[in-house]
Amino acid sequence: TILTCMSLCPLGMEPPPERELLCIFGTGDLGRSLGQRLLQTGYRVVYGSRRPHSCGPLPPGAQVMSHTEAAQLAAVVIVCVHREHYDFMEEVAPQLKGKVLVDVSNNSKKGLYPESNAEFLQSLIPAASVVKAFNTVSAWSLQNGPSDAHRQVFLCGDKAEAKQKVRELATRLGLSVLDRGSLSAAREVEDFPLQLFPEWRLPLCIATGLTGFFFFYLLIRDIIYAYVEQDKDISFRIMVSLANKVFPIVSLIMLSLCYLPGVMAAILQLYRGTKYRRFPDWLDHWMLCRKQLGLLALGFAFLHVLYTLLIPIRYYVRYKIREYTVLQIRENKTEVFDTTTAWYTDSYFSVGILGFALYILLGITSLPSVSNALSWREFKNVMCLRSLYFSLYYRTASASSP
Ligand SMILES: NC(=O)C1=CN([C@@H]2O[C@H](COP(=O)(O)OP(=O)(O)OC[C@H]3O[C@@H](n4cnc5c(N)ncnc54)[C@H](OP(=O)(O)O)[C@@H]3O)[C@@H](O)[C@H]2O)C=CC1
Numbered sequence: 001t002i003l004t005c006m007s008l009c010p011l012g013m014e015p016p017p018e019r020e021l022l023c024i025f026g027t028g029d030l031g032r033s034l035g036q037r038l039l040q041t042g043y044r045v046v047y048g049s050r051r052p053h054s055c056g057p058l059p060p061g062a063q064v065m066s067h068t069e070a071a072q073l074a075a076v077v078i079v080c081v082h083r084e085h086y087d088f089m090e091e092v093a094p095q096l097k098g099k100v101l102v103d104v105s106n107n108s109k110k111g112l113y114p115e116s117n118a119e120f121l122q123s124l125i126p127a128a129s130v131v132k133a134f135n136t137v138s139a140w141s142l143q144n145g146p147s148d149a150h151r152q153v154f155l156c157g158d159k160a161e162a163k164q165k166v167r168e169l170a171t172r173l174g175l176s177v178l179d180r181g182s183l184s185a186a187r188e189v190e191d192f193p194l195q196l197f198p199e200w201r202l203p204l205c206i207a208t209g210l211t212g213f214f215f216f217y218l219l220i221r222d223i224i225y226a227y228v229e230q231d232k233d234i235s236f237r238i239m240v241s242l243a244n245k246v247f248p249i250v251s252l253i254m255l256s257l258c259y260l261p262g263v264m265a266a267i268l269q270l271y272r273g274t275k276y277r278r279f280p281d282w283l284d285h286w287m288l289c290r291k292q293l294g295l296l297a298l299g300f301a302f303l304h305v306l307y308t309l310l311i312p313i314r315y316y317v318r319y320k321i322r323e324y325t326v327l328q329i330r331e332n333k334t335e336v337f338d339t340t341t342a343w344y345t346d347s348y349f350s351v352g353i354l355g356f357a358l359y360i361l362l363g364i365t366s367l368p369s370v371s372n373a374l375s376w377r378e379f380k381n382v383m384c385l386r387s388l389y390f391s392l393y394y395r396t397a398s399a400s401s402p
């Protein structure tokens with residue numbers, strides 16, 4: 001633990017022994033942030049730029065010169081330039097012979113180019129050893145101290161020595177390094193930053209679609225129907241009552257959508273008699289966004305809890321209670337206390353709260369850092385408990401509602 005802690009803690013790192021000089025091409029956002037961190041770590045940094053005299057403020061202590069001059073000075077060159085501009089590299093090629101070239105670039109879309117950026121760079125400068133790294137860290141997080149999610153650096157390259165050099169560099173920066181193999185893995189590594197959002201897109205669309213559908217359905221069924229049939233205006237119910245019907249419905253559907261693909265995948269494997277075949281694309285995609293479906297379901301359940309807690313302070317509810325009390329007084333009647341109802345409503349709330357607590361527990365355990373610390377059996381028990389509470393909650397809920 002102490003060892004990993006030290007490798008993660010930038011301030012606890014030893015500075016490089018002989019204040020090694022590194023070269024960075026490009027004085028843009030990433031070039032500056034990376035240079036600043038490297039200088040803080042104890043490296044010396046020289047920038048290679050198209051305009052060494054007018055490139056704006058650079059981190060204090062850094063030198064700046066032309067690409068050719070800068071490349072000559074260092075054994076490692078970090079290319080912080082977009083792939084579209086890589087053609088300038090060919091002019092620098094003679095100075096890059098035998099050097100380690102670090103490719104940090106990302107693309108804005110998948111499949112934009114036939115080969116990965118790193119392989120493209122290697123083909124431009126065959127005499128250098130290209131290593132892909134740092135593309136998953138951001139300039140922003142480098143400046144503001146990387147959080148856990150932005151600590152991970154994926155490395156790949158064909159020359160072991162070159163990779164080792166970059167690995168050392170990343171470790172000194174307080175980043176954790178994962179070796180992804182040879183340069184042919186660069187394409188996959190370049191896709192990582194693009195994969196952050198697609199997993200949310202589908203779940204968000206489903207959530208919006210379901211919310212919209214059930215809102216309009218309930219609007220017609222409850223409010224417009226009452227208006228047309230009985231000429232009653234109960235449109236104020238849209239704000240709380242209607243919303244509080246939509247949220248739990250959407251939450252439960254999303255929760256089932258979160259578990260359904262796992263069951264379907266299991267059935268498919270049993271049917272095929274093997275687990276060594278790919279799932280159809282739609283199922284694969286669905287399986288990959290289960291966590292997001294579950295987290296959105298949790299969000300909707302949370303809204304449902306808030307809206308339910310709000311009920312007693314609503315004007316409408318207070319009015320109804322007062323009206324009923326006055327009616328009893330007028331008619332000189334007394335409502336008898338019904339123990340069964342008391343039991344029903346209390347257990348309804350209590351099981352609801354416990355169910356929600358377990359829902360949250362499930363949400364927390366699905367966070368990578370927590371689930372890594374749990375064994376599979378612990379995780380499974382959390383899930384079983386939760387579904388037990390849910391079935392209890394909805395049984396009491398249906399029994400207690402009029
Ligand atoms: N910003 C980020 O958070 C991250 C960026 N990256 C990758 O890092 C690379 C650089 O990104 P970023 O710093 O944000 O980009 P910027 O646009 O901020 O900077 C790019 C730099 O490239 C140089 N440049 C621009 N055009 C040319 C050209 N025609 N020929 C030679 N050099 C040129 C310029 O430096 P000069 O004027 O000094 O020559 C410029 O400052 C990209 O490949 C990006 O995908 C990867 C991870 C995170």
Ligand SMILES: [Cu+2]
Binds near residue numbers: 352
């Ligand atoms: Cu409920």
